[in-house]
Amino acid sequence: YNAQLLGCDSIAILPEGMSSERFEWLKTVAGEVIGTPGTESNVKEIYDKVWELRKTRDNIMVFNQFEEFGNHLWHYEVTGHAMEEVLQQVCGEDGRYFGVVLTSGSGGTLASGDYLKGKYPGSKIGVGEALQCPTLLWNGFGAHRLEGIGDKHVPWIHNVKNTDMIIDIDDADSMAMIRLFNEPAGQEFLRKSGISETFMESLPLIGISGAANILMAIKMAKYYELSEQDVIMTVLTDSMEMYGSRVKEMEEEMGPYTEMDAAIDLHQHVFGVGVDYMQELSYYDRKRIHNLKYYTWVEQQGKTSEELNDQWYDYDAYWGSIHKMADAIDERIDEFNRLTGLLV
Ligand SMILES: Cc1ncc(COP(=O)(O)O)c(C=O)c1O
Structure with a gap:
């Protein structure tokens, strides 16, 4: 793009x-x-x-989302501020912001949690992955269906020391949720259950990893026994635009979808998710995950162990210097836009 x-x-x-x-x-x-x-x-x-x-090939410039700090910084500044605005509206007088839950692909979106933790000290950051590829939870591996996340390694830009909880999502739960939300019989069942028409219109905004994010929020709320005053933030990472073929594939595999299937899916795969396959992270749990970066980034991808150590031991200076870069980058974008004539 x-x-x-x-x-x-x-x-x-x-x-x-x-x-x-x-x-x-x-x-x-x-x-x-x-x-x-x-x-x-x-x-x-x-x-x-x-x-x-x-x-x-000649003149190759690589943008690797898993290691580009521009990715982290974008979500720290842009997604983070957007979430803060939403929280101010949603929390009102009585609401309490509890934390943010996000599945990790490149680990970029997670930086919004770093921003919010700066604003709301004590709030939590939950990172999600597929149970079928439990790299963060168990140093595990495997193929899974949560497109866009969970790539058998810890992204270089993931600020692991600031992460509080791992929440694994069974990909069958996410797939059941998008089937329920997008099959006509599923939508009919939801309408009859009292879901408003305006809300129904928003359901296609939830893609597979967005569904996983919602399931993470349910799991975190159950784990900490939260009440209706507590607010958990998440993101609908993409919409159903990319996944119509997945819904068709499920129909071919499992047969036509009925309202009975919808009732089972809602109660088993959405309301039924529990507090299993989650881990509240201690100092050394975090360090274990941080150390996993070594094998991808230092052994394979040319990073240095000094920089890896700085991410952990020189924490404030390392992450702080990235977060300070926004103003200088904005100036260069303005300069570029002036040169193109876009900005006068
Ligand atoms: C559909 C989808 N969901 C989730 C993610 C994960 O976001 P991040 O890469 O910021 O961790 C991505 C990333 O590309 C994605 O494409």
């Missing part, structure tokens, strides 16, 4: 098992699309392809 704005050639690389809509959409924005072996969590294969391109 940015390359198109800047008039540069671009190459997008993603696992070939991602949804067909994603590939169709990318064809309209990227110059070249390369599918690498595997599904959602096969990111090592992407890194290998990137190293190959670096060696075989």
